[in-house]
Amino acid sequence: xxxxxxxxxxxxxxxxxxxxxxxxxxxxxxxxxxxxxxxxxxxxxxxxxxxxxxxxxxxxxxxxxxxxxxxxxxxxxxxxxxxxxxxxxxxxxxxxxxxxxxxxxxxxxxxxxxxxxxxxxxxxxxxxxxxxxxxxxxxxxxxxxxxxxxxxxxxxxxxxxxxxxxxxxxxxxxxxxxxxxxxxxxxxxxxxxxxxxxxxxxxxxxxxxxxxxxxxxxxxxxxxxxxxxxxxxxxxxxxxxxxxxxxxxxxxxxxxxxxxxxxx
Amino acid sequence: xxxxxxxxxxxxxxxxxxxxxxxxxxxxxxxxxxxxxxxxxxxxxxxxxxxxxxxxxxxxxxxxxxxxxxxxxxxxxxxxxxxxxxxxxxxxxxxxxxxxxxxxxxxxxxxxxxxxxxxxxxxxxxxxxxxxxxxxxxxxxxxxxxxxxxxxxxxxxxxxxxxxxxxxxxxxxxxxxxxxxxxxxxxxxxxxxxxxxxxxxxxxxxxxxxxxxxxxxxxxxxxxxxxxxxxxxxxxxxxxxxxxxxxxxxxxxxxxxxxxxxxxxxxxxxxxxxxxxxxxxxxxxxxxxxxxxxxxxxxxxxxxxxxxxxxxx
Numbered sequence: 001x002x003x004x005x006x007x008x009x010x011x012x013x014x015x016x017x018x019x020x021x022x023x024x025x026x027x028x029x030x031x032x033x034x035x036x037x038x039x040x041x042x043x044x045x046x047x048x049x050x051x052x053x054x055x056x057x058x059x060x061x062x063x064x065x066x067x068x069x070x071x072x073x074x075x076x077x078x079x080x081x082x083x084x085x086x087x088x089x090x091x092x093x094x095x096x097x098x099x100x101x102x103x104x105x106x107x108x109x110x111x112x113x114x115x116x117x118x119x120x121x122x123x124x125x126x127x128x129x130x131x132x133x134x135x136x137x138x139x140x141x142x143x144x145x146x147x148x149x150x151x152x153x154x155x156x157x158x159x160x161x162x163x164x165x166x167x168x169x170x171x172x173x174x175x176x177x178x179x180x181x182x183x184x185x186x187x188x189x190x191x192x193x194x195x196x197x198x199x200x201x202x203x204x205x206x207x208x209x210x211x212x213x214x215x216x217x218x219x220x221x222x223x224x225x226x227x228x229x230x231x232x233x234x235x236x237x238x239x240x241x242x243x244x245x246x247x248x249x250x251x252x253x254x255x256x257x258x259x260x261x262x263x264x
Numbered sequence: 265x266x267x268x269x270x271x272x273x274x275x276x277x278x279x280x281x282x283x284x285x286x287x288x289x290x291x292x293x294x295x296x297x298x299x300x301x302x303x304x305x306x307x308x309x310x311x312x313x314x315x316x317x318x319x320x321x322x323x324x325x326x327x328x329x330x331x332x333x334x335x336x337x338x339x340x341x342x343x344x345x346x347x348x349x350x351x352x353x354x355x356x357x358x359x360x361x362x363x364x365x366x367x368x369x370x371x372x373x374x375x376x377x378x379x380x381x382x383x384x385x386x387x388x389x390x391x392x393x394x395x396x397x398x399x400x401x402x403x404x405x406x407x408x409x410x411x412x413x414x415x416x417x418x419x420x421x422x423x424x425x426x427x428x429x430x431x432x433x434x435x436x437x438x439x440x441x442x443x444x445x446x447x448x449x450x451x452x453x454x455x456x457x458x459x460x461x462x463x464x465x466x467x468x469x470x471x472x473x474x475x476x477x478x479x480x481x482x483x484x485x486x487x488x489x490x491x492x493x494x495x496x497x498x499x500x501x502x503x504x505x506x507x508x509x510x511x512x513x514x515x516x517x518x519x520x521x522x523x524x525x526x527x528x529x530x531x532x533x534x535x536x537x538x539x540x541x542x543x544x545x546x547x548x549x550x551x552x553x554x555x556x557x558x559x560x561x562x563x564x565x566x567x568x569x570x571x572x573x574x575x576x577x
Contacts, residue, residue, distance in 0.1 A: 070473060072469060091469075093466055097485070098571040099489070099491065099571055100488075108484055112475035112480065113475065132296055132299055142572025145302070145305075145307050147306060148303055148306075181302060188295070
């Protein structure tokens with residue numbers, strides 16, 4: 001998890017051959033004796049530049065897993081390796097600081113990353129342009145719509161210049177039209193920045209719409225149930241027949257996983 | 265909007281020059297236009313500012329009416345001789361007493377002596393209360409140890425400290441400051457504690473994710489997030505330091521001590537001069553209101569408005 005001054009996160013990633021390696025990770029909560037196993041022996045690799053979605057019903061521990069990868073918590077057993085250090089994390093809520101303007105939120109992330117003051121303003125403007133919010137630098141968070149807030153949050157996450165972007169159901173609270181647009185936006189930003197994405201969702205179509213690979217987790221405890229490679233060419237639409245067909249297949253499997261929990 | 269143009273797939277109404285990479289570019293422009301439209305539709309409409317005259321009318325007139333009403337009732341009570349004249353002077357007599365103080369040139373001395381003591385004490389109380397509050401809020405052992413005591417101290421009338429402070433410090437300025445600090449520090453510290461307690465955990469997580477940990481986390485996330493609660497604590501802290509100061513000034517009399525409004529009040533009692541007593545009370549009240557109106561109210565409004573927590577009020 002250490003960075004030297006000479007190598008960039010991207011270099012370290014290429015050297016390692018993966019953007020994140022989750023190997024045999026288990027996590028349990030609670031006191032000894034009454035422990036509850038939330039994640040059980042999870043192994044997932046994210047390749048440099050790859051877009052992976054983690055899909056699962058409630059109780060599969062997908063948010064727990066993201067917290068572990070983000071370094072906000074420690075696994076009970078197993079290892080997580082993120083070459084190049086800290087991963088960027090985007091939450092379901094925008095989590096922007098209301099006492100700062102949109103631009104200053106991004107600049108704070110740049111400051112924490114160690115970017116000199118003279119370059120911050122310009123870099124923040126560039127990131128806002130990237131999410132198509134060119135004129136929004138001086139806007140207060142409450143002056144922005146839900147979709148704009150999530151785009152600023154995306155820009156702030158990108159400001160960390162991490163090569164791994166973790167997303168915890170970032171569009172779940174948005175209306176369908178806005179979510180659709182942000183899917184397109186995220187796909188575009190991803191292909192422009194070549195950042196690796198690990199995206200958590202319970203929405204099957206969203207998972208298929210976005211990802212190159214879908215990893216299905218079972219619930220209680222979370223285990224990797226199955227994986228699908230998604231070869232449908234981008235740009236996709238959530239309405240595409242190919243997306244729908246694969247979604248039906250995955251949904252069947254997901255329902256099977258959920259049914260098992262009602263059988264005792 | 266009637267136009268002769270035929271159908272055009274433009275959402276934003278902006279025309280882009282044709283480019284070579286047409287399909288890629290087209291879909292990109294469509295998305296940009298769609299997004300611009302969504303942003304425009306979904307952005308909260310900004311409320312226009314009400315004109316200054318209306319604000320003045322709405323905010324200044326009601327309190328003036330209330331004050332006028334009190335004066336009328338007071339004058340009425342005086343005219344009806346509800347009390348002896350030496351017990352209840354007329355508004356005019358009190359006005360004259362204040363004017364006399366002004367003409368003698370001592371009015372501003374009384375006010376300034378008290379205000380400077382109050383402000384200095386308040387500033388020192390901030391310097392002590394802030395780190396103390398942060399410590400109580402963030403260190404579990406410290407909270408368990410002195411949290412309840414701090415809350416208890418807040419409800420202890422600070423006049424109770426005056427005898428002790430006189431025994432410790434004698435009739436000196438230190439004694440007055442000691443009473444002010446004992447009154448104000450607990451409020452300021454408690455305000456910060458409750459401000460910190462109310463910070464949404466999501467902000468702290470977001471701060472940790474972008475690398476704001478340790479001192480940077482306190483400086484850039486915790487303190488700004490706790491600012492509204494902290495401000496409320498400061499406001500209460502000022503009220504407590506002003507009240508403690510008056511308690512100390514009324515009781516502590518000495519030629520070595522400069523005379524503040526509390527001493528003016530006590531002088532009025534000694535001379536059985538009700539006009540002087542009422543003048544002093546009025547001045548104490550006016551200073552309290554003025555500081556709140558000129559310092560805390562604008563500060564609070566600014567903080568709340570910038571965070572979208574103030575709906576035009």
